[in-house]
Amino acid sequence: MGTQEPYPIDVEAIREDFPILDRKIGGDATTPGEGPTDDAPLVYLDNAATSHTPEPVVEAIADYYRGYNSNVHRGIHQLSQEASVAYEEAHDRVAEFIGADGREEILFTANTTASVNLVAYAWGLDALGPGDSVVLTEMEHHASLVTWQQIAKKTGAEVRYARVDDDGTLDMDHAADLIDDTTEMVSVVHVSNTLGAINPVRRLADLAHDHGARIFVDGAQSVPTRPVDVTDLDADFLAFSGHKMCGPTGIGVLYGKEHLLAEMDPFLYGGEMIRRVTYEESTWEDLPWKFEAGTPPIEQGIALATAVDYLDDVGMENVRAHEDLLAEYAYDQLTAFDDVTVYGPPGDDRGGLVAFNLDGVHAHDLSSILNERGVAVRAGDHCTQPLHDKLGIAASARASFYIYNTVEEIDALVDAVDAARQLFA
């Protein structure tokens, strides 16, 4: 299989937009960006942690700083107006990308973690109390697990965890049992960053709504990799991060249904989010600015809109098809080793990532050996410690794929794993 056909997307053309993929790996790693040129070609399979940034997005950032860098919503001068228009329109573009009704429903935050905390504090502190429950799954990322756990402690609410079955998928019967009339919030990861499981968010939303609860969708791994439409999902809230979808770091998104955001008090107070202030009282700006206190992530928001344009040009259905192809191939290759354990559902029913362990070898050691061959994977608990405890492991290695990855790169991963097998045999 080459880098052209039979991929659903033109991988070769896409790779040209990502010069970092030409990096070589090896030698002294203390000088950022200056690895030797005669070592192993980079095989970047850590996209679930952070994806790379295509040239149009890098250019959008440079254009902003070269051409119209200025604070937003503050100046009458032309640069400020240009920055304000671009920043506001970025909200419209993101709204369109996820099927939201408009910019009122799109808050720019720092990342997914900040988006969960915003809802947990601004909505949860008010809405939750003793006798209420928050239903999570056993596969939640710490971003939502720890946040809801701590808000529950502050409010006296109970946290319930819907079970993960032995096959690495959510036990929907158990989830249906747990969601009852005490439930105020169901918070669920859409695509697990460890198992690759794809959760049936719409069914969970219907269950939550049947009991008068809200649903929060952690879209950190789904929005970058597949079409996600908040209206189809009937999500009350959805969070994701720019840096996992060709955008810059420092920008996340919180989608919220307009009537819910309108009812919520602000999370952070200060400039930018007020309409009128006296020494005694303050009133709030309209949505979404009510939730964007202080100078917002201006260049990051504008660049995120460019990232969304880039992904839309590729086509989110095509992104998903490419992820499916690579995930299935990697799953099949890795499970062919009898001393490799792959976690989560089968290769044809998962998102584009594969977490695994080699018998008797710590994931960190495995990852070091892979790195010596230029293969970048993540090793550790992937911010899902309770799930790792449940699986009976301290850590795992994880390969995760994106639009520029190829089957040959998965072959390189598999060869490197095989080399580790020989080394530790």
Ligand code: C6P
């Ligand atoms: N997962 C990973 O390597 P932030 O860090 O706020 O941008 O995203 C947090 C987050 C929330 N939910 C899920 C499902 C995630 O995967 C992540 C980020 C990275 O898997 C870093 S731990």
